[in-house]
Amino acid sequence: GAGVSQSPSNKVTEKGKDVELRCDPISGHTALYWYRQSLGQGLEFLIYFQGNSAPDKSGLPSDRFSAERTGGSVSTLTIQRTQQEDSAVYLCASSYTSGGVHEQFFGPGTRLTVL
């Protein structure tokens, strides 16, 4: 079956512009996560959606970052007024938990470059 997909695969933007990154999770997965992967920082948690509950935004680095999940499926991560330090690979993951066993499945990522 199809895994987690993300678009675009690469995005180059100018400092100060807004960007939107999209994630299509695996069908039926109720949880969706956004992470950021950058050199020297490893993988950082950004935001987490679980079903219809309010999202856990505790990892968002600033109020320029926001995310939505529509209809419990597709999610969009928006970065407003991008800065050069936002350059990173943004990873989306979705998960199920079955019988106490948890696994997150990751997408291929969107590589964001802010010039």
Added chain:
Amino acid sequence: AQRVTQPEKLLSVFKGAPVELKCNYSYSGSPELFWYVQYSRQRLQLLLRHISRESIKGFTADLNKGETSFHLKKPFAQEEDSAMYYCALRRGSQGNLIFGKGTKLSVKP
């Protein structure tokens, strides 16, 4: 504070040699720990989880609560094991993963 520490950025071994990738964690509750792997040009994928007590591709990892460690081991490394390895801790029963900064394993012929 919840934290995962991988002390080695790079680990280089020869084919057939044993390998151990270190991972230490700090967590106030009962941890759920994972190893994820990212091969070149591939997406991040789960290698193994501590609750399953499994061996995947010859790798094993044992949770040591006394030492707060979850080291990844393989007795005989193969060239195809070369990849980036991330240790991760799951926050709570429904939370996100907290990752270490990763260790790049290079297995030389």
